[in-house]
Amino acid sequence: MTMLILGSEVFSSRPADPEELRRSLLSILDVHSVTQEQVDMLDPLTYEVIRHRLWSVTDEMGEALKRMSGSPIVTDANDFDFAISDELGEEVQVGLYNTMLVGAVDLAIYWTLRNRAANPGIAEGDMFLTNDPWVGGGLHQNDVMVYQPVFHDGKLFAWTSAICHEPDLGGVGLGSFSPAAQDVFSESLPTPPVKVVRDFQLQRDVSDLWIRRSPRQHRSRRDRPAKPGRRSSGVRPDAQHVG
Numbered sequence: 398m399t400m401l402i403l404g405s406e407v408f409s410s411r412p413a414d415p416e417e418l419r420r421s422l423l424s425i426l427d428v429h430s431v432t433q434e435q436v437d438m439l440d441p442l443t444y445e446v447i448r449h450r451l452w453s454v455t456d457e458m459g460e461a462l463k464r465m466s467g468s469p470i471v472t473d474a475n476d477f478d479f480a481i482s483d484e485l486g487e488e489v490q491v492g493l494y495n496t497m498l499v500g501a502v503d504l505a506i507y508w509t510l511r512n513r514a515a516n517p518g519i520a521e522g523d524m525f526l527t528n529d530p531w532v533g534g535g536l537h538q539n540d541v542m543v544y545q546p547v548f549h550d551g552k553l554f555a556w557t558s559a560i561c562h563e564p565d566l567g568g569v570g571l572g573s574f575s576p577a578a579q580d581v582f583s584e585s586l587p588t589p590p591v592k593v594v595r596d597f598q599l600q601r602d603v604s605d606l607w608i609r610r611s612p613r614q615h616r617s618r619r620d621r622p623a624k625p626g627r628r629s630s631g632v633r634p635d636a637q638h639v640g
Contacts (some may be wrong), residue, residue: 402580408589410501410508410533415485418510425514429484429552448490455479455492458559470562472588475631477561482506498540506556509590517592521548524594526607528566529587533596538585539563543593567610586610588606 422428457480463472470476479492480499488505491499505527513519524545527534534542544558566585569575575583593603 402439405531407512408529410504410585412451412504413485413507413511415487418485418507422510422514426510427552427578429554430547451481451490453585454481457488457525458557459494461493462559462561466561467478468561468564470564474562477559478558480556480558482558486510486556489555496539496632498535498562499558501530501533502542502544502558502560503591506533506544506558508532509544510640513590513592519546519553520596521546522595522597523592526593527590528585530591531587534558537559538581538587539566541566546640555625565611 403565415496419428419430459477462477466472475494476495476498478494478498480487480488480502482502486503486509488503509525513525520525524543526541526543528538528541530540534540534544539562540560541563542558544556546553547555547557568584568586569578572576578584581587583640587605591603593600593607
C-alpha cells in the first residue's frame, strides 16, 4: 500500500529545462555559458581530443577510488561509477564501471541548484553528499553520491560526481535491507544533498552524523576519506581543458 508522507514532495527532483534553470540562478550564482556560434566553431579534431581526455579523467578517478577505498564493494565488485556534467548538471562523460548508478546524476544536480544555491550556497571548494533516490543520484538509499562544483574564472563551469554502493547505512536489517519494511524509513534514511565539504575542508559534524547512522560504523568510516579524495582527482584535469 502506498502511503503519502506529507512534505515529501519537496524532496523530489524532475527533469529541468536548462534555460529556465539558468534564468532562475541569475541573481544567485554566476554560471558559465556558451553560444551556438562557439559550438559551431568547434572542429572535430579538438572535439575528439577533449572527449578522450574526459574519458581518461573518469578512468583516473576510478583508479584513485580503488586505491583509497577499504570496501570490497569498490575494490572487487566495481559497484561504483563517476560522471562529469556541465554547469547545469547535464552529463558529458560517465565512467565505464557500473553505469546504471549514474543515470540520475543530473536530477541530483538540478535539485541542488534549485534548493542549495541560495542557502547554504554553492562555491569553489564545496562538496555535497546525498543518498536520496527521490532527489536523484542513485538507485536506492545504499547508493551514495558525492559531487562537487568546478569553477573557472569565478563562474560555475561543471560538476564532477562519484557514486558507490555502501554496505550498510543503518535501518532495521543487516545491509540496510529489510523484507519486512513497512516504509522507506525502515531501511537506510534517505538524506537530501548536504554540504559535507566547505572551502576544501571536511565538515566533521556532517561527516560524523553520516557515520553515526549505521550500527556497523567501522564499515562506513573506512570509506570516509576515499569519497572526497576520489572526487578531487577529477577537478584539476577538467580545469586544464577549459578554454
